[in-house]
Amino acid sequence: MPLAPIVPDYQGRSVVNVIPALTSTGRPGPLGDLTQALSGASAVVLVLLDGLGALQLSERSALAPVMAGAQMQPLTSVAPSTTAAALTSLTTGVAPGEHGIVGYRFRLGTDTLQALRWSVNERDAMKAHPPDLIQRITPLLTRDGEGVPYVGDRKFAKSGFTRAHLRGATYVGISNVEELVASTVSSSQTSPFVIAYHDTIDKTAHSKGLEAHYDAALSEADGIVHQLRQQLAEDVAIVVTSDHGQVEGNPRSVSLSRSTLMLVECMSGEGRFRWLHSVPGHASDVFERVSEEARESCWVLTKRDVLDAGWLGEVDDEISDRLGDVAVIPFTDLYVADPATPKEARMKSRHGSLTEAEMMVPLIVL
Numbered sequence: 003m004p005l006a007p008i009v010p011d012y013q014g015r016s017v018v019n020v021i022p023a024l025t026s027t028g029r030p031g032p033l034g035d036l037t038q039a040l041s042g043a044s045a046v047v048l049v050l051l052d053g054l055g056a057l058q059l060s061e062r063s064a065l066a067p068v069m070a071g072a073q074m075q076p077l078t079s080v081a082p083s084t085t086a087a088a089l090t091s092l093t094t095g096v097a098p099g100e101h102g103i104v105g106y107r108f109r110l111g112t113d114t115l116q117a118l119r120w121s122v123n124e125r126d127a128m129k130a131h132p133p134d135l136i137q138r139i140t141p142l143l144t145r146d147g148e149g150v151p152y153v154g155d156r157k158f159a160k161s162g163f164t165r166a167h168l169r170g171a172t173y174v175g176i177s178n179v180e181e182l183v184a185s186t187v188s189s190s191q192t193s194p195f196v197i198a199y200h201d202t203i204d205k206t207a208h209s210k211g212l213e214a215h216y217d218a219a220l221s222e223a224d225g226i227v228h229q230l231r232q233q234l235a236e237d238v239a240i241v242v243t244s245d246h247g248q249v250e251g252n253p254r255s256v257s258l259s260r261s262t263l264m265l266v267e268c269m270s271g272e273g274r275f276r277w278l279h280s281v282p283g284h285a286s287d288v289f290e291r292v293s294e295e296a297r298e299s300c301w302v303l304t305k306r307d308v309l310d311a312g313w314l315g316e317v318d319d320e321i322s323d324r325l326g327d328v329a330v331i332p333f334t335d336l337y338v339a340d341p342a343t344p345k346e347a348r349m350k351s352r353h354g355s356l357t358e359a360e361m362m363v364p365l366i367v368l
């Protein structure tokens with residue numbers, strides 16, 4: 003019998019409530035312990051470590067003593083537990099069903115948008131699908147009319163996804179760890195709130211897995227936090243969190259029969275939170291077949307089941323149309339292969355599902 007899914011706690015300990023807690027000026031909220039921990043701070047630096055799960059950190063505490071020694075109660079990510087959805091929830095303070103970035107890939111009419119590259123069929127889609135129309139919520143990234151400094155890789159400064167989830171921020175482009183630290187420190191001297199984004203942990207996990215290279219990436223991230231703590235003013239607080247965790251990437255995919263796949267028009271989402279878009283008139287057939295064929299490895303739900311469970315938060319008709327008819331969400335280490343994304347099979351780690359390893363992320367205050 004499968005474990006129960008880890009459901010996003012949008013009204014409580016969730017990544018959606020981090021920035022509201024950092025800027026609440028002491029008012030009680032879902033993350034009151036975080037707000038209290040920051041009392042007296044003159045400024046806050048929020049460090050986002052893409053791909054660091056609370057479980058992975060706890061299992062490797064000796065490799066990251068600075069962060070491990072300052073952990074608070076962890077947070078839940080969003081559904082699906084993936085970068086595009088979770089980072090947008092972090093910056094907007096709302097669930098994916100409200101901001102509209104409902105996964106790594108999602109449907110927009112007859113197109114399937116890949117959100118991180120903002121592309122359709124590997125072609126830029128910013129004109130066809132303007133980011134500020136697809137992602138509808140104004141990010142919480144201005145203070146007194148000024149953009150919050152966001153320190154990140156300069157190659158992403160003008161990307162579609164940046165326009166979607168970071169509009170309003172002042173993007174501070176960097177090329178290496180040294181520049182990340184220096185730019186974050188200098189930005190903190192003129193702004194009471196700074197965000198620094200580091201994605202090496204996630205990239206290493208996908209390409210190398212969760213062994214020695216991952217350990218080295220985690221140690222490097224701990225070193226970044228240590229350098230920031232040494233160089234920032236004493237009354238500047240550092241908060242560290244993440245967008246999602248990881249599971250080891252099994253090269254085997256969930257086995258669905260050819261006769262079932264013939265009833266699937268296309269797929270979206272990601273391997274560990276896959277949406278099946280059925281041939282018109284066959285949604286119930288796809289659900290029944292997949293429920294039987296994947297029962298030993300996946301949670302299988304209709305779109306209505308997912309919406310009623312609140313996993314995506316509030317979802318209106320426009321956003322609902324971006325989803326498939328059936329969600330297939332592995333609770334083992336398998337993934338659901340999509341013929342449109344064959345490179346996914348190469349991944350050494352994955353995320354997106356509602357397991358503890360993927361859903362729970364750390365909350366750290368120094």
